[in-house]
Amino acid sequence: MARPTSNMVLLGAAVLLMLSTLCKAAPVTACPSKTGYDALPDWTCNPIRSSDRKVYSSLAAAEAVCKSNSTCVCFNSAGEVFFSNDTQGRSQRGCAYVKQVCAPKSGYETLGKVKISTSKQGGGKENTVGSANAAESACNADSKCLAFNDAGLYITKILIVDSATTTTSCAYKKALCTNKYGFKYKKDSNFKGLSGLRGVKKDKMSSAAAAESFCKITPKCTAWNSKGEYVIGGVQGYESESDVCTYVKQPCPPVPGFTAYYGLAVNQGIGGAPVSTESGLCFSDIKTMCTNDPNCLVFDTLRNIWRTDVEPTKSFPGMCTYRRVAGF
Numbered sequence: 001m002a003r004p005t006s007n008m009v010l011l012g013a014a015v016l017l018m019l020s021t022l023c024k025a026a027p028v029t030a031c032p033s034k035t036g037y038d039a040l041p042d043w044t045c046n047p048i049r050s051s052d053r054k055v056y057s058s059l060a061a062a063e064a065v066c067k068s069n070s071t072c073v074c075f076n077s078a079g080e081v082f083f084s085n086d087t088q089g090r091s092q093r094g095c096a097y098v099k100q101v102c103a104p105k106s107g108y109e110t111l112g113k114v115k116i117s118t119s120k121q122g123g124g125k126e127n128t129v130g131s132a133n134a135a136e137s138a139c140n141a142d143s144k145c146l147a148f149n150d151a152g153l154y155i156t157k158i159l160i161v162d163s164a165t166t167t168t169s170c171a172y173k174k175a176l177c178t179n180k181y182g183f184k185y186k187k188d189s190n191f192k193g194l195s196g197l198r199g200v201k202k203d204k205m206s207s208a209a210a211a212e213s214f215c216k217i218t219p220k221c222t223a224w225n226s227k228g229e230y231v232i233g234g235v236q237g238y239e240s241e242s243d244v245c246t247y248v249k250q251p252c253p254p255v256p257g258f259t260a261y262y263g264l265a266v267n268q269g270i271g272g273a274p275v276s277t278e279s280g281l282c283f284s285d286i287k288t289m290c291t292n293d294p295n296c297l298v299f300d301t302l303r304n305i306w307r308t309d310v311e312p313t314k315s316f317p318g319m320c321t322y323r324r325v326a327g328f
């Protein structure tokens with residue numbers, strides 16, 4: 001009888017641990033993507049000179065201005081447009097769109113218009129294949145490839161990035177981690193799973209892609225990594241491990257144009273009463289309904305809907321509350 005009891009205590013501790021890790025999650029906005037721009041959630045450009053910032057009536061107006069003016073470097077969901085790359089960033093709820101100088105390539109980190117080379121004395125290796133497409137395909141096919149540029153160069157040993165030398169060709173570095181919708185990544189990091197507890201399991205699949213698909217469709221999967229491992233249940237913590245990328249599932253599935261608040265509910269009092277509670281509908285129907293109705297400003301996992309903007313502030317473990325970002 002002693003063992004099940006201590007297991008129960010441990011399981012309880014694991015659940016509490018998981019909740020305490022997850023409850024600290026900051027609100028996260030899912031930004032709809034826009035071609036030609038990097039979408040940055042909960043961040044904004046913040047130019048050093050205030051004259052480099054102009055405010056327009058809407059996100060659409062700001063986007064149109066940025067598109068037509070080549071000095072524009074960035075705009076955001078608050079309708080602000082920034083006209084100088086002499087900018088810092090700061091956090092702000094919503095989405096910022098930063099103009100891309102180089103088209104993004106899946107599986108690569110964009111280095112920009114900078115010089116890449118190798119050190120031949122050190123035994124480095126560079127290859128020239130003539131075109132951007134050929135270099136990208138060659139780099140994809142060669143597991144030793146570190147980087148390529150659209151002048152047709154790819155490097156398979158010792159990469160030197162010279163950010164001080166600008167060039168006309170865009171350079172790309174093979175990424176250890178890439179953005180995955182619904183996950184946050186941790187570079188050079190692995191998870192410490194809790195083993196031997198009921199409801200908590202760490203295992204390995206044949207590939208990273210297999211672990212990713214499994215984790216996506218398995219609600220209790222909390223994380224997976226580039227070695228093909230996954231965790232069901234609470235993660236004890238993370239430890240550094242070079243060349244491993246760990247993807248941690250966001251506790252609230254992202255909804256484009258909305259900020260997700262995990263573990264928080266609307267304080268329902270005067271002014272905070274929902275306009276309706278559609279408990280007959282399933283959550284995905286509520287999500288679709290609210291996304292398509294610009295007057296739906298807030299909704300939650302209990303399928304309450306608000307038509308006024310309220311900030312969720314009341315602690316409610318396990319709850320996901322979604323708040324529309326003005327402009328979408």
Ligand SMILES: *[C@@H]1O[C@H](CO)[C@@H](O)[C@H](O)[C@H]1NC(C)=O
Pocket residue numbers: 054068069070071072083
């Ligand atoms: C682009 O925006 C800058 C800053 O507002 C302005 O000075 C410039 O005239 C604009 N250029 C065009 C072509 O509209």
Ligand SMILES: *[C@@H]1O[C@H](CO)[C@@H](O)[C@H](O)[C@H]1NC(C)=O
Pocket residue numbers: 085086
């Ligand atoms: C900003 O743009 C100018 C002109 O394109 C360039 O010379 C400068 O290096 C850029 N600065 C930064 C911080 O990217």
